[in-house]
Amino acid sequence: MNYTQNEKIKQITPRTLVIGIDIAKDKHVARAQDDRGIEFGKRLNFENRIHGFEQLLEWANRHAKENDKDHIIFGAEPTGHFWKNLAYFLRAKEYDFVLVNPMHVKKSKELDDNSPTKNDTKDARVISQLIKDGRYSVPNLVDGIYAELREGVKLRDQLIQQLMITEGRIQNMIDRYFPEFFDVFGDWEGKAAICTLKLFPFPSQIVEMTPEEVLRQWKPFVQRGVGIKRATKLVETARKSIGLTIGTHFAQREMSNLLDQWELFKNQLEELDQELEDVVRTIPGANEMIDISGLGVATVTTIISEIGDIKLYKHPQQLVNLAGLSLRENSSGRYKGQSRISKRGRKKLRRALYMAIRPLVAHNPTFKALHHYYTKRTEKPLKKQQSLIALCCKLLRVLFVIGQKQCNFDGTKLLQGIPQENALQAV
Numbered sequence: 001m002n003y004t005q006n007e008k009i010k011q012i013t014p015r016t017l018v019i020g021i022d023i024a025k026d027k028h029v030a031r032a033q034d035d036r037g038i039e040f041g042k043r044l045n046f047e048n049r050i051h052g053f054e055q056l057l058e059w060a061n062r063h064a065k066e067n068d069k070d071h072i073i074f075g076a077e078p079t080g081h082f083w084k085n086l087a088y089f090l091r092a093k094e095y096d097f098v099l100v101n102p103m104h105v106k107k108s109k110e111l112d113d114n115s116p117t118k119n120d121t122k123d124a125r126v127i128s129q130l131i132k133d134g135r136y137s138v139p140n141l142v143d144g145i146y147a148e149l150r151e152g153v154k155l156r157d158q159l160i161q162q163l164m165i166t167e168g169r170i171q172n173m174i175d176r177y178f179p180e181f182f183d184v185f186g187d188w189e190g191k192a193a194i195c196t197l198k199l200f201p202f203p204s205q206i207v208e209m210t211p212e213e214v215l216r217q218w219k220p221f222v223q224r225g226v227g228i229k230r231a232t233k234l235v236e237t238a239r240k241s242i243g244l245t246i247g248t249h250f251a252q253r254e255m256s257n258l259l260d261q262w263e264l265f266k267n268q269l270e271e272l273d274q275e276l277e278d279v280v281r282t283i284p285g286a287n288e289m290i291d292i293s294g295l296g297v298a299t300v301t302t303i304i305s306e307i308g309d310i311k312l313y314k315h316p317q318q319l320v321n322l323a324g325l326s327l328r329e330n331s332s333g334r335y336k337g338q339s340r341i342s343k344r345g346r347k348k349l350r351r352a353l354y355m356a357i358r359p360l361v362a363h364n365p366t367f368k369a370l371h372h373y374y375t376k377r378t379e380k381p382l383k384k385q386q387s388l389i390a391l392c393c394k395l396l397r398v399l400f401v402i403g404q405k406q407c408n409f410d411g412t413k414l415l416q417g418i419p420q421e422n423a424l425q426a427v
Contacts (some may be wrong), residue, residue, distance in 0.1 A: 009134035011096075017069040017261045020128025021086070023079040024048075028086070029120040030056055032063045033128050040067055043121050048082065048396040053089050075131040077102050077123065078139075091141055097244050098136040100127050101344075140322070140346075142308040145279060149305035152276045153348075156298075159272065163265040170197075170258050177202050177243045177251060184234045192230070194259065195221045201255050202248050206238035276301050285403040287312065292398075292409045294364040303399065306349035310403030319396045323349045325389060341389060353392040360395070366411030367391055373418045 012018065012035045021030045030044040046052035060072050073096040076083050083099075090097045109126050130136060142150055151247055174181050174188060178201065185193040199217055200206050206214070212232040218226055280286050280301045289300045295343045304310075307321075313319060320326055324345025343350070360367040374387040382390060398409065 005134055008136065012132055012134065013071065016071045016073060017060065017064045017067065018128045018131050019056075019072060019074045020124045020126070021056075021074060021076040022124040022127065023076050023083045023086070024120065025080075025082055028052070028056075028076075029124045030059070031121070031124040031128055032060065033125075033132065034069070035132060037129060037132055039125070043124060048085065053086060057093065057095075057100065063101075072096070073098065073131060075100055075127055075136055077105050077127055081103055084141075087139060087141055088143075090303075097139065098131060099139050100130045100136050104130055104135055116341050117422065127285060143169070145283065146305065146308045147275065149279060149301060152272065152279070153305040156269065156276065157271045159265055163262065163269065166258055166262045166265060168260065170255070173201075173251065173258070177248070178238075178241055179243055180237045180241050182238050184230065184248055191222045192226045196234070198259055201252060203238035203241035203243050204245055204248060206235055209235065211235050227320050258331075273298065280304060285399075285406045288402045288406060288408050289399055292360075292364070294360040294362070294367070295356060299352060302352040303349065303356070306346050306352065310400060313400065316397040316400035319400055320393050322346055323353060323392070323396065325350060325393050327387055350392075353395060354388065356387050357391050357395060361388065361391065363387070365413075366414050367395075369415060370394065370418070377419075378406055391419055 014035055016035055017040075018033050018035070020031050020033075026048055028046055029187060030046065032040045034040070044056065044059045046055045060074075063231045064072055074090050075098045076086070078099050079102075087097045104124060105126050108130060109118065109122060110362055112125070112129075131376060134365075165215070170188065174197075180203075181188065181193075185196070187193065188197065200209070200214075209217075211228055211234075214231040214234060215226070215228055218231070277297045280297065281290070286300060286304060289295060289304075290297055307313075307319060310319075317326075322345050324341060324343040324347070326342050326344075327340070357367070359369045362368070370391060371384075371387050374390060375384055394414065399416070401407065402409065
């Protein structure tokens with residue numbers, strides 16, 4: 001399938017059978033038409049099961065044969081995740097599968113009958129009409145190592161979220177039962193702090209101990225960094241604590257469970273990060289991307305998992321569009337509105353780029369010089385946020401070239417054409 005609007009329209013010829021499918025959880029609805037919008041036969045209701053998919057192919061091929069068509073293109077509106085099984089099935093059978101924007105379906109459904117009525121049969125017809133007009137996109141159906149990376153990154157995000165939730169709950173318990181805890185320990189994740197939370201997390205338990213007893217409890221777990229001075233301060237702070245003294249039995253059980261969960265999630269995250277790094281480094285160009293100063297392994301992994309195989313793209317603008325970073329203009333007549341990014345793309349990719357560009361601007365000489373030039377130039381200077389978005393697009397273009405050619409990053413090429421005083425900042 002092709003990229004430009006004209007090429008999309010050229011895909012739909014008099015020999016093409018267009019199948020529009022309205023996706024649901026259990027049952028889908030399909031309708032068939034030709035390149036002029038003439039519908040063939042009745043709609044097909046088929047189940048989201050293998051026999052339903054085979055029924056769809058049999059129905060589509062029958063219409064293609066009866067109406068002298070040798071090319072079939074299937075299209076659907078991406079409803080949640082329910083469309084993916086059908087998409088991968090059809091692609092495995094070497095059929096073209098495309099997606100239409102749900103917003104386009106919503107805005108186009110009144111064109112034929114001048115009615116806002118919504119139902120599965122009507123939506124399938126609207127979808128096929130949009131495909132006929134070339135208003136579709138080719139889904140980024142990753143497979144192989146890229147599918148593994150995408151699932152791995154999704155799992156990583158889930159672990160990070162669970163880890164943050166658990167850390168918040170631990171912090172909540174400390175604030176309620178021992179708010180003076182951080183007068184003794186700078187961070188609850190230190191060895192002595194965690195040991196304290198596991199063995200005697202509440203002031204009522206600590207005041208019954210001497211500093212020597214506290215130190216003796218620490219020693220099997222903490223070899224260095226704590227002594228009698230820290231133990232004495234802990235006991236004295238516990239005596240003055242305003243923490244809660246109720247429900248401590250099950251509160252200690254909760255604290256123990258939370259610490260176990262925190263350690264579990266942390267260990268799982270470390271193991272997953274190592275496994276993801278081993279996988280991503282086997283992808284052509286990934287090592288060269290990771291070598292860019294300020295760009296970490298986790299960031300490169302996330303970006304590649306969202307993009308897939310870079311060699312499948314013909315132009316870096318496709319990556320910009322995929323990330324939703326292409327500009328949209330709001331103007332009419334003499335009125336010129338402010339240009340903004342479209343945000344019509346992969347949200348996770350856009351976020352990964354934005355989170356990557358901030359440390360690059362701070363620590364990478366090349367991107368730091370570019371940011372300075374964009375924001376300080378005499379003609380049409382950009383605001384800082386505008387510059388960061390522009391540099392996100394620049395980073396995508398850099399990654400596109402590296403992925404295509406497996407070459408090392410050369411910052412001097414990015415600085416060509418900007419004033420010398422800005423380029424010197426990259427040295």
